[in-house]
Amino acid sequence: MVEHPDINTQVALRDFKYYIFDWDDNILHMPTRIHLEKRQPDGTWRHHSVSTSVFSIVRQDTANYRPLHDDRDAAFIEFQDDAPADDRAGRFVRDTEEAIDRVMSGKEPPGPSFTTFKKTLVEGRLFAIVTARGHASATLRAGVESFIRLVLSPAERQEMLANLRGYRYCYDGVREFGTDDEEIAYYLGLNRYHAVTNPDFKAWMDSRVKGAAPTSEERKQFAIRDFVEHLFHVLERMNGDSFGWRPISIGFSDDDQANVAAVQKYIKEALGSRFPSVKFCVYDTSDPSIENGRKVVVSGQMDLGL
Numbered sequence: 001m002v003e004h005p006d007i008n009t010q011v012a013l014r015d016f017k018y019y020i021f022d023w024d025d026n027i028l029h030m031p032t033r034i035h036l037e038k039r040q041p042d043g044t045w046r047h048h049s050v051s052t053s054v055f056s057i058v059r060q061d062t063a064n065y066r067p068l069h070d071d072r073d074a075a076f077i078e079f080q081d082d083a084p085a086d087d088r089a090g091r092f093v094r095d096t097e098e099a100i101d102r103v104m105s106g107k108e109p110p111g112p113s114f115t116t117f118k119k120t121l122v123e124g125r126l127f128a129i130v131t132a133r134g135h136a137s138a139t140l141r142a143g144v145e146s147f148i149r150l151v152l153s154p155a156e157r158q159e160m161l162a163n164l165r166g167y168r169y170c171y172d173g174v175r176e177f178g179t180d181d182e183e184i185a186y187y188l189g190l191n192r193y194h195a196v197t198n199p200d201f202k203a204w205m206d207s208r209v210k211g212a213a214p215t216s217e218e219r220k221q222f223a224i225r226d227f228v229e230h231l232f233h234v235l236e237r238m239n240g241d242s243f244g245w246r247p248i249s250i251g252f253s254d255d256d257q258a259n260v261a262a263v264q265k266y267i268k269e270a271l272g273s274r275f276p277s278v279k280f281c282v283y284d285t286s287d288p289s290i291e292n293g294r295k296v297v298v299s300g301q302m303d304l305g306l
């Protein structure tokens with residue numbers, strides 16, 4: 001193999017480890033607000049906006065909190081796109097950059113999976129973002145581009161590019177590379193960005209799944225299954241059957257315990273048997289004092305091909 005300082009061919013020796021990340025309060029604590037009304041002592045209701053982490057606590061208290069104008073769309077308006085999807089001026093990118101700035105300047109601790117997400121990017125591993133937000137896929141991707149630009153040091157960015165070129169060299173037979181930006185764009189194009197309340201996501205899912213209107217949890221499950229299937233397509237394309245000997249693991253992290261429980265159940269009942277060679281790890285990041293969250297291995301019969 002060609003020895004080149006900017007192509008890390010050692011990536012060919014790596015394990016196959018991939019991640020699915022929830023975004024809010026898992027990677028970043030976003031400034032995005034949920035607009036509610038709060039009951040006042042005199043019985044009237046007044047506009048009251050809360051963060052996602054506060055919302056996760058007060059959401060059950062329907063006696064004292066309700067959506068603004070009793071309208072869910074009004075309550076979650078900041079979780080929708082307010083600009084074209086690839087427009088960096090959109091609210092999601094603005095909120096992402098503000099959240100990153102607070103982490104980088106030490107004003108706020110990073111989300112529990114912030115470091116794992118950064119490591120995933122630097123190592124050039126495939127990942128999916130799966131969130132209950134309503135943005136277009138391209139909007140989430142633009143947020144990831146901001147993360148790469150603002151969080152990675154110049155040295156980490158170069159390490160990432162050497163890894164990305166290494167994968168292309170070893171698995172795709174690529175010998176001539178594009179610009180750094182082109183290589184990052186190619187990599188980001190291999191990943192999945194699913195905001196499961198986005199209209200395009202809903203239409204796409206409805207075209208694939210017949211039956212009753214799916215719940216939000218079923219939408220997340222569909223997004224997760226899509227990523228796992230996508231991974232297998234990528235692995236098959238780059239490696240034929242020869243990857244079979246190597247363990248594949250897929251991690252899922254979310255700070256919402258209801259989501260964590262639903263995904264664990266889904267892996268046990270559906271994904272585990274469909275992909276028996278995959279080790280699925282679920283990370284419950286609801287307790288911010290535990291870095292990387294509480295790890296649960298849900299399914300992991302190693303198929304070593306013996």
Ligand SMILES: [Mg+2]
Nearest residue numbers: 022024025255
């Ligand atoms: Mg979350």
